[in-house]
Amino acid sequence: MGKCLFITGTGTDIGKTYVTGLLVKCLHDAGYKAGYYKAALSGAERGAKGELLPGDALHVNETAQLGETIPHLVSYIYEEAVSPHLAALRSHQPIDFQKVRRDFEAARGRYDYLTMEGSGGIICPLRWDAEQHVVLDDLVKALGLGTLVVADAGLGTINAVVLTVEHLRAREIPVRGIVFNHSHPGDFMEEDNAKMVEEMSGVPVVAYVRDGDRSLRLDAAKLAALYD
Ligand SMILES: Nc1ncnc2c1ncn2[C@@H]1O[C@H](COP(=O)(O)OP(=O)(O)OP(=O)(O)O)[C@@H](O)[C@H]1O
Ligand SMILES: [Mg+2]
Structure with missing residues (x-):
C-alpha cells in the first residue's frame, strides 16, 4: 500500500493543482511510482462528446505524464463551478464516501506515492443534505492523511496559513509543510511572510513556486519524505 500526502490550500484557486502537478512530476521524473487522486471536482467543462472533463486531474495527468484514466483520477465530477456540496445537491449526485474510500484505496494500491488534492480550502463542504453533513477535513481525518498547505506567497498569507494550520491541528490532522505559490x-x-508563518505555525515552508515554473525546486527524496 502506497504512501500518501493530501494537498490542501488556503482557499480555492490558490494553485493546489498547479503545485500538485509539479509535486507529482518531481516524484515521477525521479523514478518514484507517483499517482494522483481527487475525490470531488466541480466546475468541469464539457468535451466534444458532451463528457465532463476534470480539469485538475487532466492537468496533473499531463504535467507529470502519468497516462492515467479519468475514473482512476477522480470519483465525482460536477459541472457547476460551486462548492461540491451544492453541485451535488443540484445535480442529485451526492458523494458516497464508501465509494471515495474504495477509489482512494485502489489508487493507493496502484502507486507508491499518491498525492490527493482537496477541493477549495480545508473547510469545504462535500455533502450537506438530509442524510449526511461531511466537510473535507472529515474526509482527510477519516482517511488518516498528513497534509501540505499551498498558499499565496504575498500579502494576507500569514492570516490565511496560520488559520488553516490551526484548524488542521484542532482536528488533529498532521501538517507536513507549506508551499508558497506565486513567489518572487x-x-x-x-x-518575512515565510519567516512569520514558520515561526507562528511551527510548520516549514518546503518549496517556493514561481509563476510559470515547470519544475519544483525541491529534492525528490525530501518531497517523498513528506508522504506517510
Ligand atoms: N505558479 C503558477 N504559475 C502559473 N499559473 C499558475 C500558478 N499557480 C496557479 N496558476 C494558475 O492559476 C489558476 C488557479 O490555480 P489552480 O487551478 O492550481 O488552483 P486550485 O487551488 O487547484 O483551485 P481549485 O480550488 O479549483 O482546485 C490556474 O489557471 C493555474 O494554472
Ligand atoms: Mg485544483
Missing part, C-alpha cells in the same frame, strides 16, 4: 525571490515582504 528577493521580495522583502514575501521573505
